[in-house]
Every structure is written in structure tokens, then in C-alpha cells.
Amino acid sequence: xxxxxxxxxxxxxxxxxxxxxxxxxxxxxxxxxxxAFAFFSISYLMAVGGLMASTFHLGHPERALKAFSQWRSSxxxxxxxxxxxxxxAMALYGAALIFFDNRLxxxxxxxxxxxLGTIFTTAMIYTQLKSVxxxxxxxxxxxxxxxxxxxxxxxxxxxxxxxxxxxxAGLLQGYIWATGDxxxxxxxxTIATATGLGKIGSIRAFEPPHTGPNYLLxxxxxxxxxxxxxxxxxxxxxxxxxxxxxxxLLPFSHWTALIAVVSHIAGILAARWLFFAQxxxxxxxxxxxx
Amino acid sequence: xxxxxxxxxxxxxxxxxxxTCVGCHACVISCKGWNTENYGVPLSDQDPYGADPxxxxxxxxxxxxxQPPDATAQLIHFPKSCLHCDDAPCVTVxxxxxxYKRAExxxxxxxxxxCIGCGLCAWACPYGAREMDAAAKVMKKCTxxxxxxxxxxxxxxxxxxxxxxxxxxGARHFGDLGDETSAVSLLVAExxxxxxxxxxxxxxxNKYLPPRLKDAPQDIDILAPFLAPIATDxxxxxxxxxxxxxILPGGNP
Numbered sequence: 305x306x307x308x309x310x311x312x313x314x315x316x317x318x319x320x321x322x323x324x325x326x327x328x329x330x331x332x333x334x335x336x337x338x339x340a341f342a343f344f345s346i347s348y349l350m351a352v353g354g355l356m357a358s359t360f361h362l363g364h365p366e367r368a369l370k371a372f373s374q375w376r377s378s379x380x381x382x383x384x385x386x387x388x389x390x391x392x393a394m395a396l397y398g399a400a401l402i403f404f405d406n407r408l409x410x411x412x413x414x415x416x417x418x419x420l421g422t423i424f425t426t427a428m429i430y431t432q433l434k435s436v437x438x439x440x441x442x443x444x445x446x447x448x449x450x451x452x453x454x455x456x457x458x459x460x461x462x463x464x465x466x467x468x469x470x471x472x473a474g475l476l477q478g479y480i481w482a483t484g485d486x487x488x489x490x491x492x493x494t495i496a497t498a499t500g501l502g503k504i505g506s507i508r509a510f511e512p513p514h515t516g517p518n519y520l521l522x523x524x525x526x527x528x529x530x531x532x533x534x535x536x537x538x539x540x541x542x543x544x545x546x547x548x549x550x551x552x553l554l555p556f557s558h559w560t561a562l563i564a565v566v567s568h569i570a571g572i573l574a575a576r577w578l579f580f581a582q583x584x585x586x587x588x589x590x591x592x593x594x
Numbered sequence: 595x596x597x598x599x600x601x602x603x604x605x606x607x608x609x610x611x612x613x614t615c616v617g618c619h620a621c622v623i624s625c626k627g628w629n630t631e632n633y634g635v636p637l638s639d640q641d642p643y644g645a646d647p648x649x650x651x652x653x654x655x656x657x658x659x660x661q662p663p664d665a666t667a668q669l670i671h672f673p674k675s676c677l678h679c680d681d682a683p684c685v686t687v688x689x690x691x692x693x694y695k696r697a698e699x700x701x702x703x704x705x706x707x708x709c710i711g712c713g714l715c716a717w718a719c720p721y722g723a724r725e726m727d728a729a730a731k732v733m734k735k736c737t738x739x740x741x742x743x744x745x746x747x748x749x750x751x752x753x754x755x756x757x758x759x760x761x762x763x764g765a766r767h768f769g770d771l772g773d774e775t776s777a778v779s780l781l782v783a784e785x786x787x788x789x790x791x792x793x794x795x796x797x798x799x800n801k802y803l804p805p806r807l808k809d810a811p812q813d814i815d816i817l818a819p820f821l822a823p824i825a826t827d828x829x830x831x832x833x834x835x836x837x838x839x840x841i842l843p844g845g846n847p
Contacts, residue, residue: 305717361712362710362711362712363709363711363713363730363731363732364709364710364711364731364732365710367690367708367709367710370689370690370691370692370708370710371689371690371710372689373689373690374596374688374689374690374691376597377596377597377598377685377686377687377688378596378686378688378689380687380688380689380712381689381690384689429687429714432687432718433683433717433718434683434720434794435717435718435720435794436717491793492793493791493793493794495658497791497792497793498790498791499656499658499670499672499790500788500789500790500802500804501612501658501660501670501804501805503804504660504662504668504804504805505660505661505662505663505667505668506660506661507658507659507660507661508658508659508661509656509657509658510657510658510659510669511656511657512656513619513622513651513654513655513674514648516646516648517646517648518648518649518651518725519650519716519725519726519728520716520725523713523716523717524716524717524722585717585722586720586794587719587721587722590656590672590674590721590722591656
């Protein structure tokens, strides 16, 4: 699949922003006043900035309000509801913390739940696609939640949660990468089922329908950069999880924490690029790809 | 609404005969011609006369070489457009309700005024039947020529999809696949019509007819027995040449 920068930025930063909001909502850290203002500013910059980036991906962002209408069937619509409801709940909760030193506990829990819901619904947009076997797995929402919760814990300074969660997220990502290459074959869609010609013999794409590129090939048959996949996976695991865990185990300082956060974000960006760039769409079979 | 309607009794669709398709791409051109000036925004082209042309098409013809285990290879032309699935994943993923399936005849359409151009329906379709128009930034797909098949201003023979009307080899058939007694349903039953990617669970309406079995090539040269057999060991000049070349390094004496 085409790794559009807007979608990589969206999933990375919104994931981190909503992850941080989850921890703030349950009162970890239990902050008020200016400190709370700083935490909420960072989380809103990331969550809202990511959502804004995602609208650049749309052909007609001016019609985005219509995306709230189909929550009964569409995970994208459900994501829109969760994101807006979560941001509103956390805005009220944050305002009470910042300006009135008052922790509205229930509202915080609600905001945390909606933040998790946003991450889950984002993941389900990809997970639901049977046409992309690498994503069509229960590990996809698990990975999105693990990334957000661990990155959120890191941003929230919850070291005792961040260390196990980062380790867990790194292990889960490693497992997904180790098994991901076989998902397409396991799904059972081949050029034989795609064309229905398998009963006659072995099939080879002889001539494509068009000599130039088209939307389908640009969007769903993206193959550039797969040759560096293993190296990028190693870099992503090292920067995203290994280095932050080591830094968190060292005596705390704001500098090591900052390096851990920057390193984690770089690792997540690389992982998200691979998430899209490595995913194979069954449509590519018609073009003899895969 | 992007919830799927209950399955309709009328299921309009196409039956494509892979045996008779000659791969002329006339259906591709007639589709583009009709649909660029009728339902919805035009099907735009980018850099059409330049070095890197591309454009939006609702129907495309692939060609496959199929090699049977014990016969000569076959070249099979394979037109592909929206299959108007009963369980259309492109419809349910749409966040705005722009992508919908008609309850009355099962045609899957896009209401372009409500399309935000997110592209998720094209991702959800396993067949690559949807293309985002690069100029209008809305999703385009086969409409089954909904503006022809119900259009009483056209002559009766023209009230079929443009691709069917234009096909010079009669490889494309249009009709109601929900009616077991319709001509297209009988054709599917007779020829063993099949679904594309049945394992994806989309329950496509359109069906494909497999190429008919090919005759095994037979020795039908009735004059062959009367011809003199060809000499297996050449004599004279050719014989000398054969022996001389064979004893050179790399030769095969």
C-alpha cells in the first residue's frame, strides 16, 4: 500500500497524543495548573495535529463533516466520533485541572476510554480490510494499542509502566514482522482464484491493461523500498523500543527522557512507514505482482 | 446509507465470456466514452499526450498466459470492472454514505457530491474496480450504465451498458442474475460461470465464463505417409560438414 506521509504522520502522532490523553485521564501523572497545561498542550498538539494531517489525505476535506454519518457500518466514521468525543471530554477535564485544580475523575475515565476507542477504531480501519491480508489480523489493533499506551506512558513520564509496555510493544512488533510475510499466502488468494483460470494450468500475467501507471498501481501495488525492510525493522525496534527502555533504566534526567521520546517517535515513524509499504493488496495479483 | 440493503431479488450484472473475448479493448473505450460525459464527473486523463500518460477507467482488460500441463499455452483476455457484489466491502467502509448499493437492482454506485475522496473503498475492494479521479478527487466506478439501461430515450437495443453494446465478439452479456430463468442465468448455468476471488466473501453478481476446452492437436496431414522419410544420416557435402563440425571442440560426434 502507498505509504502516504499524511497518514503516517496521522497514525504516529495521533496515536501518541491519544496515548498521552489516556494516561492523563486516569490521573497518571496527577497534575494541575501549569504542569497540566504543558501536558495537555503536548497531547492536543499531537492528537489534533495528526487528525489535521489526515485531512490532507482527503480529496474533499470540505465535506469531512459527512464522515460522521455512517457510524453504523464504517470504522472510519466511528473513529471520527471517538476522536471528537474524546477530545471534547478531555478538554473539559483538562480545563478543570488547569484552571480550577479540580480533578473530575469520572470525566477523566470517560476521556481515557474514548482515547483508547479512537486508537482502536483507527486500527480497525486497517484490520477490517480482507483485501490486505497482512492487516486483516487481530494483532493489528493490539499493535496500535500497544504503541499508543507505551508511547503515552513515555510521554506521561510513567516510567514504571513505560518500561514493560515498551518492551511488550517491541516484542509484539517483532512477532508481527516475523510472521507478516506469510500472511498473504495463508489468506489463500492467488492469481488462480483472482482470475478463476487455475483449473486450466499455471497463470502468468502476459500483458497489463495499460502501459502507463494508474491509481491502482500507485495506491495499492507500492513496492519501492521493500528491499531495505529488514534493516528498517531493526532500526525501528532499536530506536522505538530498545534505546528508550535503556534510557529509562538509567537515573532520570530530563535530557535522557527527551532523547528517549525523540528516539521513540523516530522508531514509530519507521514502523508506520513499513506498516503501509510492506502491506500487499490482493488487487496486485491481477497485475502479476506478489 | 452505507449499510448494505437486504439482498435484492433483481441482481443486474454482467456475464463475461473468456472464451470469446478477443482482447480488442473496445469495451474499455466505449465505457470511457459514455461515462466521461454522462453520470458524474468526467473520467479525466493526466498528461494524455505527454511522456507519462495516465487516466481514470472503469473497465480494463488484462491478458494472461495460461500454460496447461500437457498442451500448448493459451492467451486469455480478461476484462475487469466492478462486479456489483452482494456483500460489497466498498459500501460498508464508506464513512459518508457516498458509496451505496441500490436496494431495487443491486447496482453499486457512488454519490459523488458526498464523496470526501478518502480512498478507503478502493482499498476495501479486492478487485481494483474503483479508481480515484485525479482531477475531480472523487471515487469513480462502473455504474452498469445506470443512465442507459433505464433510459427510454434510447432505442431498445441501446438500453444495455455501453461495453455490452459495443463488444464485437459478443463476449459481454447483461441481464438479471437474480432471475434463474433469465438468459444470463441460463448461460452461467450452462457454461459453468464462476466468481472471482470467492474466498474474499464478496458474493459478486458478475460472472465469468471459462474458456472452452481446446481440441488436442492431431496429425491430420493425409499426405505424410506418402512422403519419403527424411535421411537420418546425411550423405555427400552435408554429411562431410556434419562430421567435420562434430569433431571440433564443443562438437557432438
